[in-house]
Amino acid sequence: MTLSPNAALYIALAFYAAGTLAALVSLWSRERRLQSAGLWLMIAGFVSHTIWIGSVCVRTGHPPLTNLPEASSFVAWTVFAVELGLFIRYRVHAASFFVFPLVLLLLTITALVHEPFTRMDPQLRSRVFIAHLLFSTLGVAALMIGIAFTVLAYVQDRALKQKRPGRLWDWIPSLDICRRVSYRALAVGFPIYTVGLIAGVLWSYRTTAGLMELRVKSVGAVVAWVLFALLLQSYITGIFRGRRTLLVSAGAFVAALVAMLGISHV
Amino acid sequence: MSLLLVGVNHRTAPVEVRERLSVLESQLSESIRSLHAQPGVDGASVISTCNRVETVVSAATEDVIRQLVEWLAERAGANATDLEKHVYVLRHADVVKHLFRVASGLDSMIVGEPQIHGQVRQAFATSQELGTLDPLLQQLFEQTMRVAKKVRTETGIGEHAVSVPYAAVELAKKIFGDLRGLTVLLLGAGEMAELTAEHLSAHEVRHVFVANRSHDRAVELARRYHGDAIHFDAAESYLATCDIVVASTAAPHHVIVAEHVHRAFANRKNRNLFLIDLSVPRNIDPAIARIEGAYLYNIDDLQHVVEANRDQRQQKADQAEELVLREVESFRKRLVAQDAVPTILELQQRLEAIRAAELEACLRRVGPITAEQRTAIEMLSTRMINKILHYPILQLKEAAADEPQERESLRRTIRKIFGLR
Numbered sequence: 001m002t003l004s005p006n007a008a009l010y011i012a013l014a015f016y017a018a019g020t021l022a023a024l025v026s027l028w029s030r031e032r033r034l035q036s037a038g039l040w041l042m043i044a045g046f047v048s049h050t051i052w053i054g055s056v057c058v059r060t061g062h063p064p065l066t067n068l069p070e071a072s073s074f075v076a077w078t079v080f081a082v083e084l085g086l087f088i089r090y091r092v093h094a095a096s097f098f099v100f101p102l103v104l105l106l107l108t109i110t111a112l113v114h115e116p117f118t119r120m121d122p123q124l125r126s127r128v129f130i131a132h133l134l135f136s137t138l139g140v141a142a143l144m145i146g147i148a149f150t151v152l153a154y155v156q157d158r159a160l161k162q163k164r165p166g167r168l169w170d171w172i173p174s175l176d177i178c179r180r181v182s183y184r185a186l187a188v189g190f191p192i193y194t195v196g197l198i199a200g201v202l203w204s205y206r207t208t209a210g211l212m213e214l215r216v217k218s219v220g221a222v223v224a225w226v227l228f229a230l231l232l233q234s235y236i237t238g239i240f241r242g243r244r245t246l247l248v249s250a251g252a253f254v255a256a257l258v259a260m261l262g263i264s265h266v
Numbered sequence: 267m268s269l270l271l272v273g274v275n276h277r278t279a280p281v282e283v284r285e286r287l288s289v290l291e292s293q294l295s296e297s298i299r300s301l302h303a304q305p306g307v308d309g310a311s312v313i314s315t316c317n318r319v320e321t322v323v324s325a326a327t328e329d330v331i332r333q334l335v336e337w338l339a340e341r342a343g344a345n346a347t348d349l350e351k352h353v354y355v356l357r358h359a360d361v362v363k364h365l366f367r368v369a370s371g372l373d374s375m376i377v378g379e380p381q382i383h384g385q386v387r388q389a390f391a392t393s394q395e396l397g398t399l400d401p402l403l404q405q406l407f408e409q410t411m412r413v414a415k416k417v418r419t420e421t422g423i424g425e426h427a428v429s430v431p432y433a434a435v436e437l438a439k440k441i442f443g444d445l446r447g448l449t450v451l452l453l454g455a456g457e458m459a460e461l462t463a464e465h466l467s468a469h470e471v472r473h474v475f476v477a478n479r480s481h482d483r484a485v486e487l488a489r490r491y492h493g494d495a496i497h498f499d500a501a502e503s504y505l506a507t508c509d510i511v512v513a514s515t516a517a518p519h520h521v522i523v524a525e526h527v528h529r530a531f532a533n534r535k536n537r538n539l540f541l542i543d544l545s546v547p548r549n550i551d552p553a554i555a556r557i558e559g560a561y562l563y564n565i566d567d568l569q570h571v572v573e574a575n576r577d578q579r580q581q582k583a584d585q586a587e588e589l590v591l592r593e594v595e596s597f598r599k600r601l602v603a604q605d606a607v608p609t610i611l612e613l614q615q616r617l618e619a620i621r622a623a624e625l626e627a628c629l630r631r632v633g634p635i636t637a638e639q640r641t642a643i644e645m646l647s648t649r650m651i652n653k654i655l656h657y658p659i660l661q662l663k664e665a666a667a668d669e670p671q672e673r674e675s676l677r678r679t680i681r682k683i684f685g686l687r
Contacts (some may be wrong), residue, residue, distance in 0.1 A: 032420055160440060160561050162568070170422070174443035175538065238536030244556065 006111075008052035009073075013107050015045030020100040027097055027167055035093055035171075042100060046080050051108065053077060065133035069110040071260055078141035086145070086181060093171040098148040109261075128203045136196030136221070140256045143228055144188020147249045148232070149182035154246050175263035183235045190232050197225055220258030227252035267308070268327060269404055270336040271356040271364060273320030274413040276375055279352035280649050286342040289314035294392050297341070303396040304337060306330040309400030311393040311407070313368070315385045317375055320368075322361065324402045328621040331355055362406060363594045369414035370586055371424060372465055373489030378423035383414050402601075413593045420589065426575035431461040433571045434542050434563070435469060438510055441540050441561055445469040450493075452476045453501055453522075455483050458544045458565075462512050467491045475508065477501040479515070505530035511541045514550040521549040527560050534559075542568070602673065606662040612686050613658060617651045658684070 010204045022038030025031075053073065054155070056064040064070040083099040086092055152168075159165050172178065230248050274284060282533040289297045289312055301321055302310040309324040321334050332346075335353055339346040347571055356364050362570060364373070371378045390407040393399050418424055427433040427598065429574065435445070446470045452463050455478050474493030477500070478484035484495035498505060503528055505511065515521060527539065543550040543564040555562040563571075625647050629640070658680050665673045683686075 032422065156440070160437070161555070163563065164569050167573070169440075170425070174439060175441050176443045238559075 006052070008048045008055060009107070009111060012045045012048035012052060013104075013111050015041050015048060016100070016104045016107055019045060020104045023100050027171075030167075030170070032194060035096070038096065038100070039087070041144065042080065042103070043084070046077070048082070049073070049077055049080075063130065063133060065137055068261060071133070071137055072106045072113075073110040074137050075141050075144070075260065076103045076110070077146045078138060079103055079106070079144050082141060082145050082185070083148075090177055090181065092173050092177070092181070097168070097171070098151060102144060102148070107181045112217075126203065126206070128199050128206070132195070132196055132199035132203050135192050135199060135222055136259075139189050139193025139196050139228075140224070142192065142262065143252060143256055144184045146182050146185035146189060146231065148251050149178050149185065150245060150249045153178035153182060154242065157242070162259075179235070183232075186228065186232045186235060190228055193225060193228060217259050217261070220255045221263075223238075224252055224255035224259055228254060268325050269323075269358050269361045269402065270325060270328065270331060270408070271320055271322050271332070271361040272331060272338065272340075272350075272353060273313075273318060273371070274352045274354070275320070276319035278354055279678065281348070283342065283344075283352050284317070284319065286344065287314075287319040287338060288316070289319060289341075290386075294389070295396060298389075298393050298396055298398050301334075301337060302396070304332065304333050309403035310398045311389050311403060313386055313389045314506060315382060318368070318373075320405075322365065322399050322403065328357065359594060359598050362409075362597055363590065364404040365406065365410045366413045366590045366593055367587075369410045370417035370590065371414075372417075372583055372586055372590065374426055378428075378579050380418075380424045383411075383418070386414070387411060403580060405560065405601075406597075411591070413590065416593075417586045417589055421582040421585045423586050426578050428572055428575050428579060430458060430544075430565070430568045430572060431465045433568050433575065434462045434512070435465045435565060437561075437568075437571070438540055439467070439469075441538050445471050447472045449473045449475070449510040450510045451501065451505055452479055452487065452491075452514065453494075453498075453511065453513040453549065454517075454545065455480075455487055456514030456516075456544060459512045459514030460487070462542060462544065463487070466510065466512075471510070475501075475502075475504055493511050493610050502526045502529075503524050505539070506533040509540065511539070511550075513542065514544040515549050516545070517549055519549075520551040522554070522607065523551040524557065527554050527557055531557065532557060544568075567570055599667070602665070603663055605673075606665065606677070609681060609686070610662055612660050613680070613684055614654060616684060616686060617655060619648050620653050 019038045019041030022034050022041060026034035026038060028150065056070065060066075063074075065074055079099060080103045080189050083096070083103075087096075152172050153175060155166065156169055156172045156178055159169055227248050231245065231252060234245055234248070269594075274287060276284070279287075290542060294312065294314065296313045297640065298310060301307065301312055301323065304310075304323075305322050306325050307330055308326065311322045313320045313322065314575065319338070321338065323330065323334065335350060336346045337352065341351045361550075365386070367373045369383055371380065371382050374382050379469070390399075390411065393407070394404070427436040438448075439444060445466065446469070447532075450466050450471050450473070451465065452459060452474060455476070467474065474488065474491040475496050476484045476488040476493055476499045477496045479498055480486070481495060481497065484498075487493075488495040502522070506529075507523070513521060522541070527541075530539065539560045541550050541554060541560060541562045543562065546565060548564055550562060550564070552558050552562065625644065629635070629643070635643075661676060661682065663674050668676070
């Protein structure tokens with residue numbers, strides 16, 4: 001019996017789906033054991049996901065970032081790795097209600113968009129290109145984490161202001177921790193994303209003799225960068241504490257997704 | 267072996283009785299030793315808190331109960347007959363259930379309070395140190411500590427504050443996380459404000475400023491919290507540097523108004539400000555609640571938090587009770603299974619002796635054989651014995667779920683059939 005090259009991907013997807021379901025049910029049932037079970041299922045999925053990414057690297061001979069399914073999978077992997085680190089550091093359960101579905105969504109995109117794992121055109125391969133892929137993907141992952149914690153901070157702020165603890169009250173850490181994690185993710189992610197974007201522009205100039213093609217992907221990436229900057233600036237100056245920050249976050253999230261959906265470099 | 271618990275608590279005895287029975291921390295060792303020295307007592311421990319004094323013992327018979335009541339009466343300097351009406355006696359599984367509930371905070375006056383866990387652990391540690399725990403009590407206390415921990419972690423029963431000062435501290439933690447490094451401004455010296463300041467100090471806030479109309483009183487309070495007394499009229503200028511403000515003055519008007527907070531925020535670099543207004547009439551302008559970054563809670567808001575938390579604790583207590591029941595049943599089964607161990611061992615030894623003797627006799631008759639042949643015959647006989655023993659042993663183990671009489675009858679039957687003494 002021969003195993004499908006994507007077996008690890010489907011196993012990861014199954015674990016992520018089960019983990020996300022357990023986490024969401026625990027939000028209603030407030031059952032701690034279910035929440036822990038959800039996390040362990042996600043970790044099992046993460047292990048399988050890592051194996052799949054490794055296998056793609058071996059098969060194609062380049063980092064798994066050259067098309068939509070690969071990039072989507074890598075963002076999901078990075079987002080979960082960071083979330084796991086934050087969980088270990090801050091014991092933030094609530095982030096899982098946003099991060100787990102996001103990871104599941106991104107990996108579902110990978111599984112649904114069947115693109116063949118082809119070796120990249122050698123002419124396109126360069127250090128600038130690899131830097132573009134790696135930095136912009138890491139930047140997007142940081143942006144996602146920043147947004148998730150911005151949402152948590154907003155929910156916590158509203159609960160405290162309205163004196164009505166909602167369902168997430170027990171799972172969310174303090175307002176200070178939410179804002180600190182969000183700020184750090186944005187502050188670290190923004191320069192990385194900027195470097196990724198500049199590398200992309202340079203690579204585009206070298207390969208197509210133009211600075212940028214006006215494609216949905218490029219527009220999405222630039223809009224995401226502007227909103228990323230706006231979010232970071234709002235944290236530095238302390239403005240946009242409420243609903244507006246949330247709107248900017250939602251815009252940045254959509255723009256980053258649009259940019260990712262247009263990825264195709266093979 | 268009987269497991270017994272004799273004691274009084276806040277539901278069965280008034281404070282006048284409990285205070286006479288109560289065992290100070292310094293007297294705990296002596297009390298446990300004295301209890302253990304009672305005739306007929308195999309293992310002993312004493313749990314003493316402000317709400318209960320309980321003796322937990324294991325003994326060969328239940329005859330020691332009267333002795334335990336007399337021991338308690340002697341300590342209280344009372345007549346055993348008079349004390350009897352306040353005393354409860356628990357036996358076997360009821361002792362297990364009671365200890366699990368006590369250590370989990372389910373039997374406490376404030377359900378889920380965390381101190382009791384430490385007090386039971388202390389009784390356990392002291393008894394262990396003194397060597398007054400027999401294997402049964404040792405197992406019981408070990409399991410009690412495990413169950414109490416499980417109840418706390420799985421249900422989160424102790425997580426929600428059920429007093430106003432503690433609720434204020436919990437809210438402060440929801441805003442700032444770690445309270446270390448924060449600065450508190452205490453406006454006025456009401457009783458509730460003092461309690462809140464005490465709770466905050468216990469969380470190692472960096473500094474406490476106290477402002478009161480009577481400066482002498484402010485100095486006295488500031489000394490207690492290792493802080494500084496400031497003049498009441500200068501309090502507004504401290505808003506920019508403080509993180510938590512607790513107001514409890516007798517002033518009939520707002521002492522802090524929105525304008526003060528707006529001014530303070532200009533110099534706060536976006537740091538949040540938590541304002542707790544414990545006074546009636548209110549001392550802090552309610553309009554401040556609309557300012558971004560300012561979180562204002564008055565006495566009613568805190569009361570609502572406490573009430574909601576009480577309801578939540580009750581729900582969690584129901585979950586905890588179910589968990590305790592499951593743990594009691596599993597502990598009971600474990601004890602019963604252990605009870606069957608001597609019979610199982612004797613059974614195995616008896617059949618092994620028969621097997622060895624018969625094998626030896628058979629090999630003598632057969633004459634010289636190879637090592638492989640000998641191993642094959644030995645394996646055959648061992649397998650036969652194991653198969654013969656399988657069902658009797660299984661029955662003995664599964665009898666854990668049966669009534670004690672049925673269990674005993676089965677044990678006797680098996681012993682009779684296999685000729686055990």
